[in-house]
Amino acid sequence: MSLLRLRDLTVHSASRELVHGVSFDLDAGQRLGLVGESGSGKSLTAMSVMGLLPPGLSAGGSVLLDGQQVIGRPDRQMVPLRGTTAAVIFQDPRSALDPLMRLGDQLAAPIRRRAARDGRRLTPAALRDSQMHWLDRVSIRDPERILRAWPHEVSGGQRQRVAIAMALACGPRLLIADEPTTALDVSTQAEVLDLLDGLVREERLALLFISHDLPVVSRIADRVIVMQNGRAVEQGDAMQIFTAPRHDYTSGLVAAAQRLQAALEDAERRP
Amino acid sequence: MSRGTLWVGLLLVGLNAGVALLTLFWLPYDPTAMAGGRLQPPSWAHPFGTDRLGQDYLTKVMIGARIALSVGIGAAALGGLIGTCLGVLAAFARRSADDGLAATLDILIAFPTLLLAMLVVAASEGASLGTAILAIGLAMSAIIARLVRILTKRVLAQDYITAARCSGLGWGRIVVSHVLPNILPTVLVAVALQFGLAVIAEASLSFLGLGTPPPNASWGQLLQQAQSTVFRAPMGVIAPGLALISLVLGINFLADGLRDLLDAEVDLEEAR
Ligand SMILES: Nc1ncnc2c1ncn2[C@@H]1O[C@H](COP(=O)(O)OP(=O)(O)OP(=O)(O)O)[C@@H](O)[C@H]1O
Ligand SMILES: [Mg+2]
Numbered sequence: 001m002s003l004l005r006l007r008d009l010t011v012h013s014a015s016r017e018l019v020h021g022v023s024f025d026l027d028a029g030q031r032l033g034l035v036g037e038s039g040s041g042k043s044l045t046a047m048s049v050m051g052l053l054p055p056g057l058s059a060g061g062s063v064l065l066d067g068q069q070v071i072g073r074p075d076r077q078m079v080p081l082r083g084t085t086a087a088v089i090f091q092d093p094r095s096a097l098d099p100l101m102r103l104g105d106q107l108a109a110p111i112r113r114r115a116a117r118d119g120r121r122l123t124p125a126a127l128r129d130s131q132m133h134w135l136d137r138v139s140i141r142d143p144e145r146i147l148r149a150w151p152h153e154v155s156g157g158q159r160q161r162v163a164i165a166m167a168l169a170c171g172p173r174l175l176i177a178d179e180p181t182t183a184l185d186v187s188t189q190a191e192v193l194d195l196l197d198g199l200v201r202e203e204r205l206a207l208l209f210i211s212h213d214l215p216v217v218s219r220i221a222d223r224v225i226v227m228q229n230g231r232a233v234e235q236g237d238a239m240q241i242f243t244a245p246r247h248d249y250t251s252g253l254v255a256a257a258q259r260l261q262a263a264l265e266d267a268e269r270r271p
Numbered sequence: 272m273s274r275g276t277l278w279v280g281l282l283l284v285g286l287n288a289g290v291a292l293l294t295l296f297w298l299p300y301d302p303t304a305m306a307g308g309r310l311q312p313p314s315w316a317h318p319f320g321t322d323r324l325g326q327d328y329l330t331k332v333m334i335g336a337r338i339a340l341s342v343g344i345g346a347a348a349l350g351g352l353i354g355t356c357l358g359v360l361a362a363f364a365r366r367s368a369d370d371g372l373a374a375t376l377d378i379l380i381a382f383p384t385l386l387l388a389m390l391v392v393a394a395s396e397g398a399s400l401g402t403a404i405l406a407i408g409l410a411m412s413a414i415i416a417r418l419v420r421i422l423t424k425r426v427l428a429q430d431y432i433t434a435a436r437c438s439g440l441g442w443g444r445i446v447v448s449h450v451l452p453n454i455l456p457t458v459l460v461a462v463a464l465q466f467g468l469a470v471i472a473e474a475s476l477s478f479l480g481l482g483t484p485p486p487n488a489s490w491g492q493l494l495q496q497a498q499s500t501v502f503r504a505p506m507g508v509i510a511p512g513l514a515l516i517s518l519v520l521g522i523n524f525l526a527d528g529l530r531d532l533l534d535a536e537v538d539l540e541e542a543r
Contacts, residue, residue, distance in 0.1 A: 050437050076441075083439030095430035100452050109448075110438055163434075170438065 001067055003028050003174055003206050004049065004086075008061040009071075011044045011053065011230075019044050019230040021061065028173060031200065031207040033221030033238065035214050035253065041230040042210045046176050049086060049208070051078040066173070083110060084117060087172035091179040093159035097151040103162050104147030107131050110170035134165040139195060157188035161195070168199060174206045181216065193220060214253045215261070218242045226250045277528025283521025287514070291337040300327035302334060310504040319510045322493075323500060331493055332510050338400070338482075338489040339518055342473040343466050345404035350411025350469075351462045357412065358419025359446060362427060373420065379413035384472050385479065392481050400483045403476055407469045418461050422454040456533035463526035467519045474515055490515045 004026040011019035019041040026032050034042045048059045051070045063070040066085050070078065090096040097106060111130045115122040122130075135143035138161040151159060160180060167175060177196065181189040197220055200207045211217045217224055218238040226234040226247065234247040245251045300306045305325040306317065313320045319328035361372040388406035392398045395405075426432065427450065435445055476482045477491030485492070490511040497507025 052433060052436055079439055079441050081439075082437055088434070088437040090430060090434055092430065096434040098431045098435070098449050098453070101448070109435075109440070113439060166438065 002026060002064070003066055004208070005064040006045075006049075006062070007064075009045065009048055009063060010060040011041070011048060011057055012060070013057050017230070018057070019048075022225075022227070022232045024225055024232070024235065026174070026206050026208060028206050029204055030223065031209065031221045033217035033224040034208065034210045034227060035212065035217045035224060036227030037212055037253075039229075040227040042212075042227055043178055044230075045227070046088070046178050046208065046210055049174075049176065050082055050088060051075065052082075083113065083167075083170040084172060086174040086176060087167040087170060088176045088178060089160070089163055089167050089180045092183045093156060093163045094151065094183070096163055097159060099151055101151075102147070103149050103151060103154070104131060107134060107147070107162060107166055107169065110166050114170045130169070134169050135162075137168070137199065138162070138165045140165075155188075156184050157192060160184060160188075160192055164192075164196065164199070168203060168205075172205065174208065175200060176208045176210070178210045179212070180209075182211070182213075189216075196220065214242065214257050226253070274528070276524045277532065280521050280524030280526075280528055283517050284525055287336050287518045287521065288340060290333050291340045294333050294337045298330050298333065300330045302326060302330045306330075310500060310507075312504070313506055320504060320506045322496070322504075322507060328493075328506065328510060331488055332490070332514050334487060335490040335493060335511055335514060336518070338477075338487055339470050339473060339515070341400060342403050342407060342489075343470045343518075343522075345400075346407035346411055346469040346473075347462050347466045349404060349408030350415050350465060351458070353408070353412035354415025355419050355451075355458060357416035358421075359423050359450065361416065361420040362423035363442065369420075373417070376413045376417045376420075379410070380417065382410075384410040385475060385481075388472075388476050388481050398476075398481050398484060400487070403473055403482050406476070407472045410472070411465045411469060414465065415458065415461060419454060419458060422457055423450055426450050426453045460526055460530040460533065463522060463529055467522035467526065470515070470519050470522065 002025040006025075007023050008021045009019060009023070010017055010021055022041075022045055024032065034045065036042055044053065044057070047053050049063055049065060049070065051073060053059060059071050061071065065081060068081065070081075097103070108127055108131060111127060111134070112122060115126075131147055132143050135146060140146050140158060140161055146154060146158060146162065154162075160183075164180075180196065181192050184192060193216065199205070207221070209217060209221050214224075218241065221238050224236065224238045224241045225232050226241065226249065228249045234241065234245065234250045236246075241250060242254060245254050303326070306327040307321045307325055309321060309323050309325045311317060311321045317327050317329065319332060322328050322331065357372070357376075361369050361376075364372060384407060387410050388403070391406040391409070392402050395402050432445060432449060435449055440448075473482060473489060474491035474494070477489040478495045480492070480495070482489050482491055488496075493511040494508060497504065497511070501508050
């Protein structure tokens with residue numbers, strides 16, 4: 001059975017429908033990309049999976065997460081699934097970390113939770129080992145300093161690495177990454193993408209990767225869904241979507257990406 | 272400059288607190304005994320003179336500091352605690368319940384503290400330290416609750432709350448580890464400002480005879496008793512008046528300094 005199965009997911013606000021019937025399956029170890037312009041409904045689709053739509057919005061259709069129906073499930077019963085079955089990394093690590101809590105304490109929360117779930121007693125030494133382990137996994141060079149630092153004291157790339165460590169420390173099987181590199185500069189973006197690529201492979205996670213950047217998505221995902229105005233307009237193999245798009249909207253995205261690529265190369269050739 | 276305010280505030284509040292603590296162990300004179308002639312001017316034996324019963328006035332003003340601070344601390348603790356709980360609850364309540372609570376708070380805030388105090392006094396066995404604390408604390412809790420409700424809603428809309436929810440924290444844990452720490456600096460400053468207002472409210476209550484009964488007279492009561500003899504014995508008004516001003520000013524300086532220190536953005540409209 002699929003780890004995640006969406007059937008005809010709809011999201012509506014009081015006045016209108018925002019996501020119109022999205023369906024897909026995601027199995028363990030698979031990587032699915034969700035592309036589309038701003039406002040196309042990517043984040044709403046992702047948050048429906050977690051059962052955490054913004055107040056005032058509601059979902060219809062069916063979302064099976066590890067065989068459990070998410071839609072209509074009381075929040076209290078969603079809590080045990082969050083972080084353990086599926087975890088999320090957000091676009092802006094500055095706002096996704098509590099500004100008044102040291103990074104070490106924020107990383108400790110999922111570690112404690114995992115220990116409690118496994119019924120292990122966590123000694124302070126074991127907690128610290130685990131913190132160091134996860135910071136090492138996300139290639140943070142000076143873990144001692146990072147553990148003691150406040151979020152505003154470290155760089156954007158480091159913050160996002162800590163956020164990734166927090167998401168993975170609870171041992172999820174599905175990782176949802178909602179534009180995880182958009183807020184980073186280009187070179188950090190590539191680093192974090194490589195890191196994520198390696199971690200997802202090593203931890204054998206399923207990945208739902210969201211971006212408005214088609215080249216980025218086709219780099220990390222095997223399969224891509226293109227969204228426009230709350231609809232999945234095209235679905236297919238990552239390479240195929242990039243080289244032989246079937247839908248006009250997708251061709252537009254590809255052409256835009258190629259134009260940008262050409263412009264960048266052009267700029268590089270000039271002194 | 273802001274550090275300066277903080278220090279002046281600390282000094283003034285510290286002075287009042289020191290005197291209040293001292294009265295627990297030592298007083299210049301027995302506050303109920305006749306210590307000299309009536310309405311005497313200041314002298315070495317009686318630095319603030321005596322009142323119309325011939326009792327030492329410095330002793331009374333010192334006791335007043337204890338009353339003012341007890342009521343201030345009691346009301347701030349009560350109002351801060353009830354207000355924070357109510358505010359957080361309101362922020363979490365369903366739309367209809369939240370609207371109801373918000374309206375109730377607005378009515379409570381519009382309701383004059385003095386009227387509330389009279390109700391509390393009428394409902395209990397006469398005025399005492401407890402009724403003063405209860406009345407002022409209740410009035411304060413409505414103001415704190417309104418502030419906390421808004422602050423909590425603002426924090427709950429932040430991405431890190433969504434992130435924490437995604438990582439599987441329940442609401443209880445989120446309130447304890449993310450909401451409260453983030454609203455605390457602002458709430459502290461607001462409570463400190465309210466503390467100053469509580470001291471004034473207590474003085475007004477006592478002035479109207481709704482405060483603590485003698486011999487533990489508060490500054491408000493001293494002011495009230497001294498007003499008929501203000502020309503013969505001006506010290507009777509000046510001493511408690513200055514004491515009141517020193518404490519309230521000190522608390523406000525302290526709150527201002529604290530705000531700069533904590534960098535908390537208290538909407539003054541909201542805090543009053
Ligand atoms: N809380 C909300 N209330 C009403 N409408 C909303 C709400 N959140 C999002 N929407 C609307 O739903 C649509 C899809 O939003 P969504 O956040 O899923 O877009 P997105 O594809 O993630 O875009 P972006 O790339 O900018 O993050 C948008 O038109 C947006 O205006
Ligand atoms: Mg989005």
